[in-house]
Amino acid sequence: MSESFTHIGRPLPRKEDRRLLTGRGRYLDDIVVAGALHVCFVRSPHAHARIVSIDTEAARALPGVTGVYTGRDLAEWTTNLRLAPPIEGLQPVEMTTLPVDTVRFHGDLVACVVAEDRYVAEDAAELVEVEYDVLPAVADTASALAEGAPLVDDDLSSNLVSQQSFSAGDVARRRQEAHRVVEARFNLHRHTHVPLETRGCLADWDAGREHLTMQIGNQVPHPLRSQLAARLRLAESQVTVISPDVGGGFGQKIALYREELTVAALSRHLCRPVRWREDRMENLTAASHAREYHCATRASVDADGRILGLELDLTEDFGAYCFYPANYMARVVAMILTGPYRIADYAFEVKVALTNKCGNGPMRAPMAITSWVMDGTIEAVARELGLDPLDVRRVNALTQADLPHTMPTGEVLADITPLETLEGAAAAMDVADFRARQEEARAKGRYLGLGISTVVESTTYGSGFYKAAGIPGSGHEAAWVRIEPSGAVNASVGLMGTGQGYESPLSQAVADGLGVTPEDVRLHMGHTDIAPYGMGSRGGRGATAGGGTLYLCARKAQEKVLAIAAGMLNLNDPQGLRLRNGRVERQLEGVWQATGLTLPDVARRAYLDPTALPEGMTPGLDVSLAYDPPPMTYSNATHACEVEVDVATGRVRIDRYVVAEDCGTVLNPVVVRGQQQGAVAMGLSGALLEQVVYDETGQNLTATLADYMVATACELPNLEIVAMNTPNRTTPAGIKGMSEGGVMGAIGVIASAVSDALSPFGVVVEQMPISPQSLRAALRGKTPNTK
CATH class of the missing domain: 3.90.1170.50 (Aldehyde oxidase/xanthine dehydrogenase, a/b hammerhead)
Known part of the structure; x- marks a missing residue:
């Protein structure tokens, strides 16, 4: 915990858990309205x-x-x-x-x-x-984009609802200069969200x-x-x-x-x-779907595996209706693809097609495929050149000397540590020891695999990002902090939690900004007549935008509290005063000493004796603030996992899972760990089990939870976290945000691990989900190379 904070960083229990775990939560179906x-x-x-x-x-x-x-x-x-x-x-x-x-x-x-x-x-x-x-129906992008295909939307000229191209540098020249041009393919299947409450x-x-x-x-x-x-x-x-x-x-x-x-x-x-x-069948078939990307990359590389130029072709199946601009999710994937690697020459072609399926929307980590595509391309380079994939990652990884780094798309990466987390995860897994055990196991007909995936996760999405991306929207957030005449502290922000556990960490942000305890803070969210107009919860913005805005607003409230306190102490100004745990303290000869004043004392003066306030000061202690964070902040992590694949059945068992993570200043470690566990669980569940399946006529074949499978605790590994957090220097309290990177890393690392396990058979994961059926099909007729 940073010495500059008293409450930020403490592992406090989630405030909402008492009511939720004792059956006193108030969900929609608990609200009864007569008639x-x-x-x-x-x-x-x-x-x-x-x-x-x-x-x-x-x-x-x-x-x-x-x-x-x-x-x-x-x-x-x-x-x-x-x-x-x-x-x-x-x-x-x-x-x-x-x-x-x-x-x-x-x-x-x-x-x-x-x-x-x-x-x-x-x-x-x-x-x-x-x-x-x-x-006639079109049930896949190839059919939708074929010449003469039936139109999904009769008002459009074609099913190609969006197409954007981009190029930075000279990728054609890099291809000519390259030692080798390496191609790779990635097909991420259709998912849906499956919230517990429909x-x-x-x-x-x-x-x-x-x-x-x-x-x-x-x-x-x-x-x-x-x-x-x-x-x-x-x-x-x-x-x-x-x-x-x-x-x-x-x-x-x-x-x-x-x-x-x-x-x-x-x-x-x-x-x-x-x-x-909504019932569960409606939710699975008609709420909204996500993912379903088809990607191909071409990497121009030198003999050491250094990427000279990168090209991406991406096609997204967007379904039948657009509740969001059709370029939204795919554009974010393309913009941040290069992530943790030093790549200057980059081009992409992004196509989005309408099909006769449920419409797409964002799902936790809309950019989830990026880490799989980028690290999968790195591994394709290593295979093609006969190099160690860890060494190829090191050759291409951004270092501290490279930062701040402007990505080819104009996004600026700063205050991240991709090489450090890569080395942290590799050390935790003891790669050399694993390779020795892998060789021993192969000699006995057992196939172990080591996967690595480095994530650079976009979190804040400030207004500047939307403007630069050509996407309508604002990324600002708003908050108010009101201290009542009794000294009670109320606070509000434009977010709305859906299970993240906001109440404790956001209270901690207010507590440190104001100078009270988190237990003194009561948070109000989710009511448009009470909360200020904010952009809500999406992406990883809860901490950076929500927590950061509350922290700044609370600091602003503290300034007024201390100005009033200075007058009450007959001081000319509040210099040398602070509010700590609801008590006003004064620094004398380098030592903080109690003044005898408390927040309730100051609040009573503010509300009930306004004529005694400093000249020009308005009564009350009600402060509001709006904050537009940087266009984008990033956190980063490296995921590493060890798997064993049973080649006879196609079963994948995850034996160990490590995440070396840098998510900036942590508001509450309990909540952050829950987010890490939940994100990794969602990523692994989607990569191994979940899949929305349509037949060629557009019939949804996965309309029940008997068909759409979701991982349980029995299928998921224990998660080892290696905390390597460093603050962001441009955000309040150094917050970076996190919550979606676990999905990104899980998808990338499980594909990496399974491909490594099956490398003697020449099998590479190019299609998800990585089901027993798909692995058995890929292995059919193949024998291991024993060299």
Whole structure:
């Protein structure tokens, strides 16, 4: 722990755990509103079809049914979503709230039933008769981009919704100069988020006040309110968004989805509270999906494996609808790909295609594929040249002498330690000892593998990053700190937690900034009438943007407290004063001494005796602050793991997993370790087990948890953390942020380890998930090279 902090860095228990673990949490389904109606959606069984007719008569006749509504009804009550940022190569897209004429994926919305309870609503939905004219579907990017392919969106000129190219340096010349040009391929499959709590909302329109209250588990309450108000043709002052406790989000609970907008519109139309809860099948088929990239790299290298030039071709399957600009996720991957390595000449071609699948959105670490692609390219170079992959990493790694380093795309890396974490992980794994054990095991027919993956994780996403990337959006955050007349401390920020454990670390940031204890701080989040307008929780910005803003705001509040305290002590100014654990102290002859004043004493003066305040000072202790962090901050880590692959069954067993991590100033080690464990677990689960599968007609074949497999504790390894944290010099308190790098590293390191284990067979992991079936198929007919 840094000596400059009293509370930041302490491993305090998570404040919210007491209520959550004792069953006193308040999730959406715990909120009871009298007279609330329930919604159930009718969904398409086809991937692509015209809606010929919808017969709702039988459903409306069912006792308890309030009404059945279609896309034409919602088109009257809401506006369309149009995404048309001025980005070259990006086609503008527009969608109605519910489809009016055409459904575009298996699970797409067709109609909605409103009833007195959920059971009646579901029964009535079964009675809605829909006649479809089935159309040809495109279920993969190759089909979508083929000449003459059926259009997913009839308003577009093609299914290529986005295409961007970039080049820095002279990659063509580097190819000519190269000792060798090495090619590699990487195919990351489709995932979905699987939050423990599925999507849901409760909308309550107050016709007298003309005000909508929307209770919804959401990561970004204020941007959601702005979208909701605009789509309902309301002023933002007519909408309140409240997020109660949220059972997981992972990026799935950011956008305003069509179901949620429909529920809000129905409440306004019916002047009744209306609620909806998604079931698991709906969540797996129709909430949002992620990943599904196809990448190819070409590395021009010298004889030592040094990368002279790098080229990337990336194609993303974006699904049927765009709730975000279609270039968003793929562009971030391409922009930060070179990450921990010293590469000056770089070019990319990024294509994003629409297909007849559930639409894509961000999932924890939208840039997750980058570490696999970059380290996988390094390993391809090592294989091609017969070099040690660890040595090739060292040759290309950024060193402290290289920093600050401007990446080819213009992103600036500073205050990171990629070579140091690489060496830290290698030392922890004792690579030489492992190689000796690996040779012994191979002689006995056992196949061990060592994987290494170095991560440079983008965290803050300040406004400058969005501007430079051509993506609409702000990265600022806002906070307030209010000290009540009794001395009680309230604080708020525009974030909303979805299980991260924000309450303790953010309280610690306030405590150190103000000079109180974390136990004295009460945090308020997730209510748009209470919290200041902020950009919410996404990426790794919770600590850097949220914690940093609260820290600065608390420092600002402390300045006023000490100015008042100076007057109370008959001092000319607050120099030499500090607030420590709620007590005002004065430095005399280098020693901090108690003054007898406390924060409650100062607060009473501020509120109840304003005429005694210093001249020109306003009453009260209510401070607000907005902060726009640097365009981007980065944390870094190196993951290393040892696996054993059973070549007879294709089973992968992880025997050891080490992470050497530099995530800057740690607000709370308990929370950070939880984030590290959770991120690695998500990455490994996705790499080994999870997969959304569609057949050639666009039917989702993984619509239940019997088919979409998620790792449990039985499949996951113990995680060893080697802390190598260094502060960032441009952010409040030196915070860097973290939470997504574990996903990135896990995907890269498991591919590296399995490829190493199967190197005697010439098998390289180019396709995920790394399932027993895929490994057996890759090994079929192969015998090990014993040389």
